[in-house]
Amino acid sequence: MFPHPQARLVVAGEPPGLRGDELAHHVARTAEALARLRPGPLFCGMRNNLTSVLRYLAAWRSGRPVALLDPDLTPGALAELVGRFRPAALLGFTHAADGSPPARRDAPPPHPDLAVLLATSGSTGNPKLVRLSRQAVLANASAIATALSITPGELAPTSLPLHYSYGLSVLNSHLVAGAGVMLTEAGLLERSFWTHLDAHGCTSLAAVPYQYEMLRRLRYDRSEHPTLATLTQAGGRLGPELVTEFAAQADRFFVMYGQTEATARIAVLPPDRLADKPGCAGLAVPGGRLEIDDGEIVYHGPNVMMGYAETAADLARGDDLGGVLRTGDLGRLDSEGFLHITGRLKRIAKIFGVRVNLDDVERLLRGSVPVAATSGDDRVTVWAEGLDAAGCAGLARRLGAELRVHWSGFDVRGIDSLPLLATGKVDYRALESRA
Incomplete structure (x- = not known):
């Protein structure tokens, strides 16, 4: 069941949060509001707040595909996406009023398996959208929860944007495991982020390499945040010296590798192998398999996307990839099956x-x-x-x-x-x- 009945959402500074029947009630009310919109995919400016998360969960409950996008997209970039994908409604964007965009010629209905759309290139250029099925989202959330041993007592802050696959996977993996997520729009450089993290007793923190570099400059000290036991890292290679430094500041430090095209994460390095596998990306997540084909990393698993979408017509397509993703990354597998990334084909x-x-x-x-x-x-x-x-x-x-x-x-x-x-x-x- 998604979210798990024990899952909870906590708004920073506003105890006690939503869980169980109360969370389900709020999701149902939001779903009723979405049902009044015309049929078709939704465009949601995905902020790290309760309104955005309830819209996402309501769309999921309604079986309605939702594109989770940067809420601060420029008017031009948003208009370009609207022109290509013809969404039924725009919700939560800084530069557009909530509601239905001008009606356009009919587009074929989205494929019934389609659940989530994520952009491939941030807020720049003309990004393709990654088509993720319900199965892919749930499979990856469950695999991450298993690999990271996420339990109902865990609480993670939204330290990354929820329209970014890594940030979204933190939300999904905790909700599927019956754990909690603290919703905050503050960043790691803001005092309020740490004040609320400590006040609510957050137990884990997810960050990308540049954030760990910032934490080093801030002289992060675990003793000041006693409940923060787990640190996770993805979104690029973190230097070995920083891995060593922050592993010493946590009970568990997970190095991970992933791509939006695989919903989120592909491989996880267990904390007890950090010392003897420096620079390694880890083992395939549960349910997945890795191979190397002519130097390229190829991933097999239920969390692989259905394919890309460049226009509204593509949203009606079924699964184009059959669970096989050619990552475009170069790498090797060692004798124990651990993945070592060596570069990028296009780089x-x-x-x-x-x-x-x-x-x-x-x-x-x-x-x-x-x-x-x-x-x-x-x-x-x-x-x-x-x-x-x-x-x-x-x-x-x-x-x-x-x-x-x-x-x-x-x-x-x-x-x-x-x-x-x-x-x-x-x-x-x-x-x-x-x-």
Whole structure:
């Protein structure tokens, strides 16, 4: 049953929260309101608040597909998505009033298995939507709850956006396990986040690499947050020194790997293997299987998406992938079946005919200044925070020497700060538009 009868939602600073029959009653009331809207998929500006979560759960209860999107999408980006997908209603967006957009020609009804739509590229560009079935959402939520041993006594804050697959998976995995979620729109840099985390006795925290870097700068000290026993990390590779540092600040520290196309998480590294598997992404989540095909990581499991959608017509499609996801990531499996990620297929550039892995470029420079690498015509552009012309030239020569490519193949540019998506990942599209 989803959510589990014991599951609870706690609004930060407002005890005691909703659970059991009371939560079910609020979901049912919201479902009644949604039933008054015309048929079709819903677009929900998904905030980390009770209204958004109740809409999501009400859509689920009603069997109605819902796209969970960045609530602060620009008017142009939202209009572009509306034009392509023709939703029945817009709910919770900063730059659009709630209600039905102008009627358009009829679109085929969405596939009955379709439950959730998530964007592939944050708030930039013209993202495809990932089509997730009810089975995929439930399978991944249950697999995560099992892998992380989430029990009804657990309480996790919304430390990540709920329109981001990692943030949504925290909500889903706790609700399916009968655990609790503390809803807060405050970020990790805000005092109120920690005040409410401590007041409500949160037991776990999910974060992406840039958030762990912020926590290090904030001099995170577990002794100040005694109930916070579990830390989880996904959304990119976290440096080994930070893994070691934060593993020492928790009873359990989980390193994970996933993709929106697999609903959320694909692999989890058990905390007791951190020491002997440094840099490892872990084992496939329960019910899943990993293989390597010509260097590419391929995942098999019930949590794989139905496929992508680029227009309203695609929402009527069935399962295009049959539970098999070619991730686009490069990796290897060791003798125990643990996954080690080595790069990204599409993160390969050519400089004077020589293949260069852009992830390797970033790894080489990690620890000096924050950098991001993008590909250009027969060269690589490296964006480095806070560097002057001399510093940029020095980095270009260093890269040339270490990668054995002439330094002129690296266009190193200083930038005040790297643009980030709401997920905390580097916004490579924004950088490419500046190249």
